[in-house]
Amino acid sequence: MQQSEQPVLRDIVLIGGGHSHVGVLKRFAMNPVPGVRLTLICRDTHTPYSGMLPGYVAGHYSYDDVHIDLSKLAEFAGARLYRDEVVGIDRGRKRVICRSRPDVPYDILSVNIGSAPKVGDVSGATEHAVPVKPINGFNNRWLSLLSRLENHDGPMTVAVVGAGAGGVELTLAMQFRLRNELEKRGHDPDQLHFHLFDADQQILPTHNAKVRAVFAETLANRGVKVHLGSAVSEVEANRLTTECGDTLAVDEVLWVTRAGGPEWLRDTGLALDDGGFIRVTDTLQTETDDDIFAAGDIANVVNHPREKAGVFAVRQGRPLADNLRRHALGKPAKPFRPQKKWLALISTGDKFAVASRGDLSLAGSWVWRWKNSIDRRFMAKFNDLPAMEENAALPDTGAAQNSEEASQAISAVAMRCGGCGAKVGSTVLSRALGELRPIEREDILIGLHAPDDAAVLTVPPGKAVVHTVDFFRAFIDDPYVFGRVAANHALGDVFAMGAEAQSATAVATVPYGIESKVEDVVYQMMSGAVEVLNEAGCALVGGHT
Structure with a gap:
């Protein structure tokens, strides 16, 4: 850990190891704030990068390729890593409530925990469907599902609920991987059947018509049956039913839709939207409490609503870090405006990908190689960390919010x-x-x-x-x-x-x-x-x- 010879004046606590917070840790590591200490609270020591998860599912990447080592990154940043699950925030006492350890005090708080599937809204989904989110627990769920599917005898039907970019990409990645695994074991891969469901009338509704056409053709050529225009209303042990009364016998159901914020957020008194996401201003501070920030999927930037995509969480890392720094030093936070158009690189599982940005659409194996290069460079920023020199500067009493804190800092040194x-x-x-x-x-x-x-x-x-x-x-x-x-x-x-x-x-x-x-x-x-x-x-x- 990058130990400092300065007394701690302000505690910034980060809840969750999402894409925005790994950016915060990296930026604080490269430019620490004297007297400010970071604490990361997260259930896991490794966090997956969502952009590479489909490639991991398809078998193109190893576990280490797609996961950021949070313990290593936290040590590099001089931050404390507490492995636990947050179950509440006591804003009156400025404490983070954890499941299995004492409460953690904070001066400034940031939340980047992603979203959780609302499987409870559909009868039987909690018991019989495998949620893809939150992605920090995805690996265990995927390995368990992979083991069940690989050891299944005879015909096998898999249903994926959610035909957005995540659902389509996951469906094609799983199909590619499982067909390869069945062939290796001498089984007939044509016994594997995939079905994709969505209440919307079209797949990939946030992308342009050309992108939708490419994936519609890919799904058809790969034998994936698409069911649109009717929401799934019930999931049973081996059956799925839609609102229009259609039923399908299934062996596995994956849930890639209806995401929302965790229930414990409702008890914090923070302003939430209808989906349970935290409402934040342009500075990424919550509408309710200037000492609490939020970013990534869990945040709803009310003046600039965007879809829940990893690209926005990544882009929010820099302004979030800068505003946490400014707030800790008693300076006003600066507004951040997300881009209106963004580049999405969506893979088809077989090292082929489609680029989508506004009305632009490009497709080919070269797009997958481009995506692979971008993703690997991104991961290298957080896994290939340079050596850092220890900072032995005197404490910066400017980080104190009042004269009492400053005098305590001087007394601590004396x-x-x-x-x-x-x-x-x-x-x-x-x-x-x-x-x-x-x-x-x-x-x-x-x-x-x-x-x-x-x-x-x-x-x-x-x-x-x-x-x-x-x-x-x-x-x-x-x-x-x-x-x-x-x-x-x-x-x-x-x-x-x-x-x-x-x-x-x-x-x-x-x-x-x-x-x-x-x-x-x-x-x-x-x-x-x-x-x-x-x-x-x-x-x-x-x-x-």
Whole structure:
């Protein structure tokens, strides 16, 4: 990680590892803001690039070819990576609520989590359809589906719901890959049947007539049956029904339509559109809260509505990073206007692609090679990272939003002596430790419930006391996870002696900084440690910082 010698004054928290946020991380890595710390919260350590997913499905790319290593990119940017799922935002307390860890405080927040399929709107779709979005979980769903299809005996019917660019491209990529796999296994590829459904009267409705004609001909030549003008109304275990009453016996159903925002956004108080997407202004700040930004599929730029396409998320990376930087420095954000026409390169699965921009249409194998070159150059920006020199500049108190933060920053630097002068203040410790809930034991007379200079414990007659101490530098930038690891490591030495863990004292070194940032680091780290200690029946009774 690109460690800084400066105290942290402002926390920018990024929810989701989407295309916009990888751009933010790269730009902050190349030009960091003194006193500003980035934290990325994401369920996965690798995020897929949507432009190359059809090629991955078709078998042209490996997993590494189409995924950006978020842990490597975050380390390059000097950002913390917290692996967890966000389930809410407490705007009053300025906290991000996670599923499996303590809340994460923020000064500035950005949301780039893509969209989720609204399969719940159609009877049976949740139980019997495979959603393509969100794309960060696509690989596991695809590998599971591929295994089922490859091991299927006899005729096989696959239905894809959604005939936009994503649905058409995925259908052709899957068909190309599966026919090849069946031929390799000596099976008849003609037993594979694909059907494409959409409520619209035409495929690729946002593209020009020439592009639609190319894909209509391709689908027909490849034997894909297209069903338009009637929405899918019900999905059963092996059957799909449309609103006009048509039914189709199916083995698999993929869902590439009806995307929307996650349900937890409705509890944030942020302004949302009818699809559950966050309404944002031209600066990518939410209409409701200037300290919260949003980009990519999850954002609806109300003055410039555009379709949900990866090209817009990529293009929003630069203005989002610039406005996050400006907002952190107390400067006004600048408006961003997306392009009215954009280049779409849509593949047919067999290393053939169509270029679409406004009324322009070009097709051929050379277009696929062009697309491949563009995509690989894009991925190289985030996976082929240069070495960075550490920045040891003095803290920029201009990043502070008021004189109190600036004075705290100066105090944090002045505090960097050794011994007792380097202790974390009692007020900070009281607040951080006051939220912890270590277990209670009758043999602990004085512990965290009545903190003093030292803890007092009783030792039952006939028992011996085992003492151990561990101390090592953090090897991970997530203090909560490090706290869990450290506690497990220390308990292991007790268990190795055949002893029962009774109590624990903690020795913790935390980065210097303003009180609120130090308090959060202590709380996150000790929360992880106390969870592990409590599980072992061991009470935290005190310690030193």
